[in-house]
Amino acid sequence: MTTPLAAKIAREYGTPALVIDMDRVERNIARIQAICDTAGVANRPHIKTHKSPFLAQLQIQAGAQGITCQKLGEAEVMADAGLDNILISYNLIGEEKVARLGALLARTNVTVAADNAVVIAGLSNAGISAGRPLPVVIECDTGRKRAGVETPAEAIDLAKQIAGTPGLSFAGFMLYPTETGWQEAQRFYNDALGGVRQLGLNPTIVSTGGSPNLKNVGNLDGATEHRPGTYIYNDRMQVAAGVATWDDCALHVYSTVVSRAAPERGILDAGSKTLTADSGGLDGYGLILEHPEARIARFAEEHGFLDLSKTNSRPAIGDVVRIVPNHVCVVVNMADEVVMVRGDEIIGTLPVAARGKLR
Numbered sequence: 001m002t003t004p005l006a007a008k009i010a011r012e013y014g015t016p017a018l019v020i021d022m023d024r025v026e027r028n029i030a031r032i033q034a035i036c037d038t039a040g041v042a043n044r045p046h047i048k049t050h051k052s053p054f055l056a057q058l059q060i061q062a063g064a065q066g067i068t069c070q071k072l073g074e075a076e077v078m079a080d081a082g083l084d085n086i087l088i089s090y091n092l093i094g095e096e097k098v099a100r101l102g103a104l105l106a107r108t109n110v111t112v113a114a115d116n117a118v119v120i121a122g123l124s125n126a127g128i129s130a131g132r133p134l135p136v137v138i139e140c141d142t143g144r145k146r147a148g149v150e151t152p153a154e155a156i157d158l159a160k161q162i163a164g165t166p167g168l169s170f171a172g173f174m175l176y177p178t179e180t181g182w183q184e185a186q187r188f189y190n191d192a193l194g195g196v197r198q199l200g201l202n203p204t205i206v207s208t209g210g211s212p213n214l215k216n217v218g219n220l221d222g223a224t225e226h227r228p229g230t231y232i233y234n235d236r237m238q239v240a241a242g243v244a245t246w247d248d249c250a251l252h253v254y255s256t257v258v259s260r261a262a263p264e265r266g267i268l269d270a271g272s273k274t275l276t277a278d279s280g281g282l283d284g285y286g287l288i289l290e291h292p293e294a295r296i297a298r299f300a301e302e303h304g305f306l307d308l309s310k311t312n313s314r315p316a317i318g319d320v321v322r323i324v325p326n327h328v329c330v331v332v333n334m335a336d337e338v339v340m341v342r343g344d345e346i347i348g349t350l351p352v353a354a355r356g357k358l359r
Helices: 004-013 022-039 053-061 072-080 095-105 117-130 152-163 182-198 211-216 236-241 328-332
Strands: 017-021 067-069 086-088 110-114 134-140 168-175 205-209 225-227 251-262 265-268 295-299 304-307 320-324 337-342 345-351
Touching (some): 004 017, 053 072, 134 182
Parallel strands (some): 205 225
Antiparallel strands (some): 251 320
């Protein structure tokens, strides 16, 4: 069954459409800001989820102290819109990126992360060209086996290199502990902190990360800030992680049932180019709110294949359904704009201004 709002969105914008409930967005912003405030940790939200200067400004107005970007291109978009105090949480390599980073540093406050000597050596020219030191935090791997140094000794060596490199200043540490690995992260940080203090250095930033870690905010002794991102919209992964409820999911993909070729199957007009093939480790590719026992089983580029074998409530051709995606960040990056609503009213569209920034 199609709700009146869904019918209106389909009529005015077509489907598939990404729709955000601004009441839920604002409630999510306030809730997580309160968690950080209570823990005595600054909130530095990651904009990788919404990629919108407008929403980043809402986060700042609610009390966030700076933002996090994963790509230099994202940071440039945010700075162009007046955002300041930007952490780029990614290794930046190459003359082209370093030149752009220097230009960015010359006009706004920016900090970058690094986890190896090659990156640190290259960053020097950014600070020199900007005429002021570029703050650098050391990314530490505390269990995820992604980027980051694996031992406190490596972190200490990099801190020494940063402090001795023209154009750079040592700013601290960036960690992304696993949800159950905070004791190990504490030991890593304690050892690294002791080592850099012996060098006469002191971290001003100790940054922890992740919306799945919202239940752990403040559990690292010495942390100064946290970097949650997905919380502004939430998704099936956050619900599965126990840090959000379905009522906290602020972005829904509105999609039309375009085929019911057999009783136990159907086709949505949202395929891999909308919902993406990122399963997030979950069964199926999204929760259909009107038919929660239906399963989005697989994709073609423009087809979402419905398995209706376990539900007696089956959509009809032409029904517009609302889907909570598995991983909202990648879904947002596929769209040029989102539709904003409050209650049953459409209030406008919002550009996804920093989408598609590959570098």
